Amino acid sequence: MRHKSVYTTGEAAEVCRLSQQTIIRCFDSGQLQGFRVPGSKFRRIPRDMLVKFMKLNNIPLEGIENDKIRVLVVDDEAQIVELFVDVLQADGRFEVATAATGYDAGVLTQQFAPDIVVLDYMLPDINGNVVCKTLRENSDLAHIKVLIISGVANPAEIDKLKAAGADDFIKKPFNIENVIKRIVELVRS
Amino acid sequence: MSQANSQHGGLEQRPSDQELQLLLGSLHSLPTLSCVAAGLLELASPTAAIDRQKCHALLRLDVAMSAQLLALAQQYNAGCVTAEQALALLDDQTLRNLLLGAMTTQQEGPFNLPEFWRHSLAVAQASQEIAQHLSPRIDPQAAFTCGLLHDIGKLAAWQLMPKSYARALASAGSGGPGLLQAEMNTLNADHPTIGMRLCQQWQLPPLVQEVVWLHHQAATSLPQSLVQAEMVAIVALADTVARELRVGFSGNTVIAHSSIELAGRLGLDEATLQQIAIAVGPAVEAHGKTLRLGSDGAQSYRSALAQSSRQLAQLNQNLHQRSIQLERQARALELVQNFTRSLSSTAGVSDVLVQAGRAIASAAGVEFDANQPVLTYSLTDESQEILVACIGGKDVNWLTLTRTQAAKTTASLDPQPAPLAAKELLARPDDLQEYIVVGQYLHRPMVSAGRWIGGSFLPAAAGPDHLPEETQQALAATVALALAIVQGRQRAQVLSEQLAQASQVLEQAHEAVSEARTLSAVGEMAAGAAHELNNPLAIISGRAQLMLMKAQTDEQRKTWRTLAEQAQRISDIISELMAFAAPPPPNYQPTSVQNIFEQARQMFLDQDDPQVKASTVDIRIDAEVIPVQADGQQIAEVLAELMKNAAYAAGKGAAITLQGEALSDRPQVLLRVCDNGPGMNAATMAKAFTPFFSAQAAGRRRGLGLPRARRTVEANGGRLWLESQPGNGTSAFVLLRACEQE
Numbered sequence: 001m002r003h004k005s006v007y008t009t010g011e012a013a014e015v016c017r018l019s020q021q022t023i024i025r026c027f028d029s030g031q032l033q034g035f036r037v038p039g040s041k042f043r044r045i046p047r048d049m050l051v052k053f054m055k056l057n058n059i060p061l062e063g064i065e066n067d068k069i070r071v072l073v074v075d076d077e078a079q080i081v082e083l084f085v086d087v088l089q090a091d092g093r094f095e096v097a098t099a100a101t102g103y104d105a106g107v108l109t110q111q112f113a114p115d116i117v118v119l120d121y122m123l124p125d126i127n128g129n130v131v132c133k134t135l136r137e138n139s140d141l142a143h144i145k146v147l148i149i150s151g152v153a154n155p156a157e158i159d160k161l162k163a164a165g166a167d168d169f170i171k172k173p174f175n176i177e178n179v180i181k182r183i184v185e186l187v188r189s
Numbered sequence: 190m191s192q193a194n195s196q197h198g199g200l201e202q203r204p205s206d207q208e209l210q211l212l213l214g215s216l217h218s219l220p221t222l223s224c225v226a227a228g229l230l231e232l233a234s235p236t237a238a239i240d241r242q243k244c245h246a247l248l249r250l251d252v253a254m255s256a257q258l259l260a261l262a263q264q265y266n267a268g269c270v271t272a273e274q275a276l277a278l279l280d281d282q283t284l285r286n287l288l289l290g291a292m293t294t295q296q297e298g299p300f301n302l303p304e305f306w307r308h309s310l311a312v313a314q315a316s317q318e319i320a321q322h323l324s325p326r327i328d329p330q331a332a333f334t335c336g337l338l339h340d341i342g343k344l345a346a347w348q349l350m351p352k353s354y355a356r357a358l359a360s361a362g363s364g365g366p367g368l369l370q371a372e373m374n375t376l377n378a379d380h381p382t383i384g385m386r387l388c389q390q391w392q393l394p395p396l397v398q399e400v401v402w403l404h405h406q407a408a409t410s411l412p413q414s415l416v417q418a419e420m421v422a423i424v425a426l427a428d429t430v431a432r433e434l435r436v437g438f439s440g441n442t443v444i445a446h447s448s449i450e451l452a453g454r455l456g457l458d459e460a461t462l463q464q465i466a467i468a469v470g471p472a473v474e475a476h477g478k479t480l481r482l483g484s485d486g487a488q489s490y491r492s493a494l495a496q497s498s499r500q501l502a503q504l505n506q507n508l509h510q511r512s513i514q515l516e517r518q519a520r521a522l523e524l525v526q527n528f529t530r531s532l533s534s535t536a537g538v539s540d541v542l543v544q545a546g547r548a549i550a551s552a553a554g555v556e557f558d559a560n561q562p563v564l565t566y567s568l569t570d571e572s573q574e575i576l577v578a579c580i581g582g583k584d585v586n587w588l589t590l591t592r593t594q595a596a597k598t599t600a601s602l603d604p605q606p607a608p609l610a611a612k613e614l615l616a617r618p619d620d621l622q623e624y625i626v627v628g629q630y631l632h633r634p635m636v637s638a639g640r641w642i643g644g645s646f647l648p649a650a651a652g653p654d655h656l657p658e659e660t661q662q663a664l665a666a667t668v669a670l671a672l673a674i675v676q677g678r679q680r681a682q683v684l685s686e687q688l689a690q691a692s693q694v695l696e697q698a699h700e701a702v703s704e705a706r707t708l709s710a711v712g713e714m715a716a717g718a719a720h721e722l723n724n725p726l727a728i729i730s731g732r733a734q735l736m737l738m739k740a741q742t743d744e745q746r747k748t749w750r751t752l753a754e755q756a757q758r759i760s761d762i763i764s765e766l767m768a769f770a771a772p773p774p775p776n777y778q779p780t781s782v783q784n785i786f787e788q789a790r791q792m793f794l795d796q797d798d799p800q801v802k803a804s805t806v807d808i809r810i811d812a813e814v815i816p817v818q819a820d821g822q823q824i825a826e827v828l829a830e831l832m833k834n835a836a837y838a839a840g841k842g843a844a845i846t847l848q849g850e851a852l853s854d855r856p857q858v859l860l861r862v863c864d865n866g867p868g869m870n871a872a873t874m875a876k877a878f879t880p881f882f883s884a885q886a887a888g889r890r891r892g893l894g895l896p897r898a899r900r901t902v903e904a905n906g907g908r909l910w911l912e913s914q915p916g917n918g919t920s921a922f923v924l925l926r927a928c929e930q931e
Contacts (some may be wrong), residue, residue, distance in 0.1 A: 077724045083731040090735065122720055151723025152716050153764070155773070172727035173760050176734040 003067060003115070003118060003188055007045045017061040026053070068095040069187050072114035074105040074131075075149070076124050084118065087176050093184070102126030106134070114144060115187045121150040121161070129164040136165035145186040149174065153189075203377040204350070211847050213386050214348045219253035219344055220294035222302055224481040227490040229254070230497045233288035244284065245276050252309050254291065255337055260391040261287060270394050271330040289497065293490060298355045300347045301438045303482050305340070307473055308437025313337035314472040315427035318465040320420075322457060327419060335400040336424050338393075342384025342401060343440065346376060358440050367443040369405065381405055400424045405445070419455070426451040430466055436473055461639060521660045524548050525667055532671065538567050541675045542578040543585050543644070545668040549633070549645050550580075552664045554655035557648065558582045564630075564646035569676055635669035643672050715770050719763050730756035765893045772897070775820035775905045779928045782814050782849040782858060785821050789828035789847065796833070803843065804836045810849035817858050817925040819905040824860075824925070827898040827909070831862040831921045834894065838919060839866030851927075860923040869913040877911055 008160045009027065013020040025126065026032035028041050032053045034045035045053075047064075054061055071094050081098045088094040095101070097112040099105040103128045109117065121128035128148050135141045145167045153171045161169060167186050170179055204212065228247050232240055261283065262275030263401045269275050279287070279452065294302075316336030320327040346354045353375050359373035362519035372379040378386075385402035399415055404424045411418050429448040432439055452462045516831075528548040532540055546565040550557050557563040567878035577588040631649040634641055645665075655661070730753045737749035786808045793801060817824075828847065836843045848861040869877065878895050904910040906926050913919040 053734060077660045077728075080724060080731075083735075084730055086735060087731065090738070149725070151720035152767075154716070171760075172723040173730035173756050176731060176738075 002074075003069060005047050005188070007047065007050055009043050009045070011043050012050055015050065016059050017063065018059075069093055069116070069183065070095045070097070070112065070114045071183065072097050072099065072105065072108055072112055072117045074099045074102070074117060074123065075120040076100050076122075077120070080120070087180070091180055102131055105131060109135070109141060109144065116145040116147060116183055117168075118147045118149060118183070121148050121152070121157075129161055129166070132161065132165040147183065147186060193901075203353075203375060204829040206377065209376070209378055209383075210386070213383070213390060216345060216349060216387065216390075218257055218290060218292055219341070219348055220292045221251050222250060222480070223293045223487045223490040224484050225251050225254070226291040226293050228481065229288045229291045230490070230493040233285050233497070234500060239281055239288075240285055241276060241284075243360065245273060246479055247332070247682055248272050248276065250310060250337075250480055252306060252337055252341060255334060256288075256341055256391065256393065257287060257290075259334070259338075259393050259397070263392045263394070267392075268394050268396075270334055270396055271328070272334060273330065296347070296351050297349075298351055299358045300343070300351070300354065300440070305343065305440075306437070306440030306480070306482060307440045307477060308431055309337050309432035310339060310473045310476045311340055311434065311436035311469050312424065312427045314476070315430045315465060315469050318468055319423045319427060319455070319457065322465065323423070323455060324463050327417070327423070331396065332420065332423055335397055335420055336427050337390075338397055339400055339404050339424050339428060340380060340384070340439065341387060342380035342382065345387050346372070346383050350376060352791070361440060361770060368441040378851050396420060422451065422455055426455060426457075430469065431670055434466060434469060436469065517656055517660065518649070521552065521656055521664060523662060524552055524656075528664075528668065528671070528722070528813040536675060538576060538672070538675050538679055539578065539587070541668075541672050542567055542576065543580060544558045545635075545672065546578060546580040546645060548664060548668060549661070550647060552656045555650075561648050562586075562695075563840050565643065565647075566645075567643040567676065568641060568671060569680070581727070633665055633699045635665060635672060637666075637669040637673035640673075642669060642676060709771070715767050719767055721767060722763055723760055726756045726760050729753075730760075737902045769893055769897050769900060772900050772904050773823075774824055775901075777818055777905075778821060779892070780821035780824075781816045782810055782860065783808075785817075785824050785828065785860075786810070786847045786849065788821065788825035789832065792825060792829040793832045793836075798836075800831075800840075800843075801833065803841055804832075804839070805844050806832065807846045808842065809846060811851050813851035813853075814849045814858055815851065816928045818928050819907065819925050823901050823905060824923070826925065827901050828860070828862060830894045830898050831923075834921075835864035835866065835919065837863060838869075839864045856927045856929065858925050858927050860925065862919060862921040862923075864920075865918045868915045868917050868919050869911070870915050874911060874913055 007015065009023045012032070013023045016023070023032065023045075024043065027045065028189075032045060033049040034043055036043055051061070051064060053059075054064065064099055071084075071088055073081055073088075073096060075081050078100070081100070085096050085098065088096045095162050097108050097114065099108050102125045105117065105119070105123075108114075117131075118129055119128050123131075128150075132146050132148075135144055135146060146165060148161055148166045148169045149172055150169070151172045153169070158169050168182060170182065225247060229244075232247070233246055248258050255272055258272055258275045258279075259269065262269045262278045265278040266274070269278065276284070313333045313336035316332040317329045320332035343354075346357075354372075357368070357371040357375040360374070361368040369379040369381075376383070381402050381404065385398055388398040388401055396417060399417070400421055403411060403415075403421045405428075406421070411421060415421065428439075428447060429444055429446065429451055430442055431437065432441065433448055448462060448466075449459060452459070457465075470591040525548070527543055531544045542565040546563045549565070550563045555563070558581050562579045564577055564579055566575050566577040568575055574589050579586040626906075629711065630646045632644055632646050634644040636642070656664075657916055733749045733752035734755065737746060737753065740746040740749055790806045790808070793804075793806065832845050832847075835845045839845075844865045846861070846863045848863065850859040850861065852859060899909045902923055902925075908920065908924045911919060911921050
């Protein structure tokens with residue numbers, strides 16, 4: 001949510017922790033600048049306008065300001081996790097947390113509040129699709145993106161994962177640039 | 190017998206014992222009176238049943254016939270002494286023969302047959318009466334018979350030596366020695382002896398023998414071991430009574446002992462004797478009437494004989510007809526026998542058709558040869574085909590016609606009448622259920638259990654030697670049954686072969702299933718292995734990429750890049766291996782060949798490969814090509830792989846052709862990928878489908894392409910193979926199942 005370039009009234013309300021009605025009224029009154037989707041009456045608020053609005057009204061900026069993408073990496077192979085950590089930290093745009101089991105992943109999702117979970121399909125205690133489903137079923141966590149990474153790329157499996165709620169799938173070994181690009185795209189959509 | 194008589198009739202000397210024995214040996218029947226013979230002939234009608242009552246009435250009174258009757262009966266019940274008993278033992282046929290065999294004699298002379306008959310009847314009657322009076326021990330009927338036959342020796346002597354016996358009678362009558370002595374002088378034996386020997390020869394009961402032999406013997410000098418001495422005494426008495434009464438002709442005028450004396454010895458008083466004597470006369474008269482003695486028997490005998498002859502002639506005619514019929518049936522049986530014998534237990538439809546044709550033709554008396562053959566054919570419900578045998582003498586030609594096609598056959602058939610007729614007739618099979626005549630051929634259907642299973646065509650002109658129609662039909666029924674059996678056996682054989690095949694298929698399916706299970710286990714293991722391998726590969730690749738990002742020099746950059754690429758290559762090999770081990774199942778759809786080709790071409794040209802870009806792809810599809818039943822995507826991938834091979838083989842300026850061909854006789858479609866490259870030699874071709882064998886000099890060729898392609902095609906129910914000539918390019922063939930036509 002933090003890294004969107006354009007927000008809907010609902011998303012803006014969430015970021016500011018206000019009601020949607022308030023945002024709409026501010027939008028309509030001109031306090032909060034934005035635009036309407038051409039051909040409809042839907043309201044859109046560009047990021048910088050929203051930031052301006054928040055600063056003007058002294059609304060805490062943690063909902064929007066911390067622009068580092070929060071990534072939770074879950075893999076039982078320590079070397080893989082370490083690789084991701086190095087890669088993401090070297091890039092500079094990310095804040096990384098790690099977990100080695102499904103259980104830890106659950107705990108850290110609550111604690112760390114990631115924007116995206118990079119998840120190995122085969123974990124020692126639980127399968128990746130169960131993690132997906134759990135995330136999707138929890139309305140508080142439903143906005144978190146899930147990127148599955150795996151050594152096995154079976155088309156039938158991939159379809160099953162996507163049906164369970166995964167947003168994308170990447171095969172090991174992977175191209176680092178592609179993975180980073182993918183993470184950013186997913187979070188920003 | 191009459192010949193024997195004439196031989197010895199002129200004998201002047203006495204015959205010796207041996208001659209006498211010989212003569213007697215030749216005597217098998219005695220003559221009877223004409224009137225009696227006529228009566229017997231009338232009774233012996235060959236068509237109606239015999240009136241046994243009347244038979245009995247005549248037979249019991251006739252000396253000659255009684256003797257013969259008794260003689261016949263001895264073989265059924267030795268010791269049977271009365272005519273009634275004897276008659277009961279004979280069946281109609283034997284009785285008829287006896288009656289028909291009644292003989293008469295033409296002899297004239299002093300031996301007056303009718304009178305002799307009367308004498309015998311008198312003695313018989315008297316014996317019966319005496320026996321009745323005497324005691325219940327003695328059977329009166331037996332006494333009657335004994336009395337009747339007592340003088341049979343005289344009749345035999347008269348029959349055998351009429352002239353000698355005439356002299357004996359003459360010399361006995363004119364005051365000379367008694368009859369017995371005269372007989373001895375002339376014949377060397379007296380009538381009791383002759384009679385006794387005759388009885389022995391004819392095996393008449395001992396009782397009769399004794400009476401015949403000893404009735405002139407004095408009672409006191411009778412041997413001890415007689416069956417019934419009393420019977421002898423009774424008949425002696427009866428004989429004396431008859432002679433005293435002068436009933437009939439006995440030829441014997443000497444009365445040794447008076448009747449009263451003899452009667453006294455038996456315990457009969459005079460009064461009883463008188464009674465008996467009085468009763469004899471009328472009784473004899475009555476018997477005489479029954480026998481029609483005194484009538485002119487000769488005339489009635491002749492007419493009876495003529496009647497009898499006519500009846501016999503008719504009988505003969507009937508038998509002759511019957512024998513012709515039987516002969517025909519025997520022939521039919523022989524045909525059937527030959528037919529069944531010619532077939533073994535393993536005979537097939539063709540064997541039966543050939544043998545049936547021969548048998549049926551033979552039954553119809555028809556000649557057949559190569560110009561005028563006999564045709565037989567077999568129909569089955571499950572096949573549209575009709576098997577036709579053209580039997581021309583020794584050779585047999587075979588035709589196979591289909592029921593629907595028979596109408597379409599053209600004149601290219603050999604223009605002999607039989608095949609043409611067959612073609613014509615079989616073109617309208619519904620008509621063939623009847624007998625019809627086309628051209629010179631007659632058609633006979635073969636029907637078994639109400640089903641039309643075949644038939645025969647015979648030249649319509651029936652031969653002279655043909656069996657009657659019912660017999661031919663019976664033969665046809667037998668043949669039809671044999672054909673039905675053989676067809677049934679063939680069906681059973683086909684079914685059992687199909688069963689064997691099905692078992693084999695089932696076996697293979699079992700194996701496939703267990704192989705699939707193994708494969709899926711292997712697949713799981715492979716997945717696990719792939720996962721295990723890809724993790725370290727990811728680490729290697731990732732670290733190399735990170736180092737690459739921080740690299741300072743070109744050399745360093747090259748090193749890190751190489752490491753990353755190679756790690757990726759290892760991973761690609763693993764992926765290919767996994768795909769090869771567990772190919773994805775095909776999604777069968779009816780797909781047009783055009784679609785597949787275009788998809789393949791697209792996949793091929795999309796590749797970022799200079800070799801690919803330099804190639805041209807041509808598509809050519811035959812007009813009759815129909816859609817195939819396969820997974821279009823997978824087949825397109827296969828073709829793309831084949832095209833890639835072609836491009837690399839042909840090098841710069843590769844011209845690749847995609848061809849689609851329809852196959853006329855099978856429900857399949859043939860796809861072809863041809864190139865104008867250098868082709869492959871035999872060694873390379875042999876290894877083409879071996880995983881990881883690559884004859885390519887350069888490029889990332891991993892050697893699993895062709896094996897995978899073949900796997901995929903086979904999974905789609907097809908076949909993949911290569912044909913190549915060095916210098917002539919290579920063609921890859923993909924054979925796929927066509928969609929089923931409606």
